Amino acid sequence: MAPATAAPGPDAGRGAAPIVTIAGVGKTFGEGAKAVEALRGIDLSITPGEFVAIVGPSGCGKSTLLRLLCGLDEPSAGRIEWRDGEAGRTSVAFQEHRLLPWYSVIQNILLPATMQRPARAADRERGQHLARLVGLEGFLDARPAALSGGMKQRTSVARALFAEPDLLLLDEPFGALDALTREKITGDTEEIWLTQRFTALLITHSIAEAVHLADRVVVMSARPGQITDIVDIDLPRPRAEHISSPRFHELVTRIRDILLSGGGHD
Ligand SMILES: Nc1ncnc2c1ncn2[C@@H]1O[C@H](COP(=O)(O)OP(=O)(O)O)[C@@H](O)[C@H]1O
Ligand SMILES: [Mg+2]
Structure with missing residues (x-):
């Protein structure tokens, strides 16, 4: 476990025992010449009550990581360890409402x-x-x-x-909605999170949505999916009041720059 740091703000929960630790996780589909390495060396811990977002290009293994967390598939390398030893309970909201x-x-x-x-x-x-x-x-x-x-x-x-759930997984849940509805539902999701403090992992293509909701934004590179950076979001909540602020814009721009420079790591 990482030592507790005294840093205030969004990192304050970091000293708590993670609810889940993803350690050196890799996933390869198939074998030999047809093998597809979807994920490589993923290290990420999520603490209880934390809201983490993942952004990354299509095909970088976001949904694969989510399936590993749900126990729908097994990592080819590394481990996923839950706080209580046995597999944590997850539930998922998908882009299609199902x-x-x-x-x-x-x-x-x-x-x-x-x-x-x-x-x-x-x-x-x-x-x-x-x-x-x-x-x-x-x-x-x-x-x-x-x-x-x-x-x-x-x-x-x-x-x-x-x-x-121990961990709520959100796989592009608002991706098919029009822009205004999406912004409203993002703000409402933050309000609910502020009252319920569930632990969440959001996958999204929208950098603004990630910055609006997350304590930390994990940026992934193209295949094989690797974490290129993790950006702490230090904006006060509720953030609906801050989405037009220079700091919000700065964070969005920074994440976009990381994504654009992320490229492949082959
Ligand atoms: N069951 C599977 N068999 C073979 N390849 C797969 C399978 N699932 C995903 N992949 C491949 O792994 C890569 C990552 O996919 P995915 O996790 O769906 O990406 P993302 O959700 O980031 O768009 C893609 O190249 C995809 O084609
Ligand atoms: Mg996906």
Whole structure:
């Protein structure tokens, strides 16, 4: 474990035991001449309550890393260690909302419970609380088809949070939304994070979204995916008030420059 540092601000949680440690992780698909090295030497620890974002070019292994964290696939090298020894619980919100069309909003949110047993009163209460948090209190009984794109993504995020994961994984969850809806939902996501302090790993193509949400932005290079830099975001929260500030712009520009110079490492 890294020694506790006295640095205030976004790094203050660094002294806490990481909820997950990714150590020297590599992933190669296939063998011989057809082998594709997707990830190489990934080292990253995430502390409880931290919001980490990953940005990187298409094909740099972001989704692969997410699948390794979910336990859907195994690293070819290195280890993923969870705080409690056994595999941590993860839940994912994807770019496609993956809601069940014949289920209402509340039924979709409760799905992590009802896949295993009938819903209890306490489940419903918690589900309604989450629906309120994501701004869907008036739509509990609506089917996905009746919802806007943003509302479907809100439902999907509420469902992922309902599972109370050790690590919430967000794989481009707002990528298909129009710019204004996306900005609104990003601000709302930060507000929810400020009240719930879940631990999150966000994959995004939007540098502004990463800077708005994350304590740290991990920048990855093209294949094989490697971490080229990790940028601490020292902006005060809530950041909706700061997205027009010079510092916000400076951080976005810095990350863009790192991405542009990241290139391949072959
Ligand atoms: N199951 C797989 N078999 C073979 N190659 C794969 C598989 N999954 C991903 N890849 C390859 O690994 C690389 C990283 O993919 P991915 O993690 O989806 O990237 P990203 O999410 O950053 O766009 C890509 O070159 C992709 O084609
Ligand atoms: Mg991907």
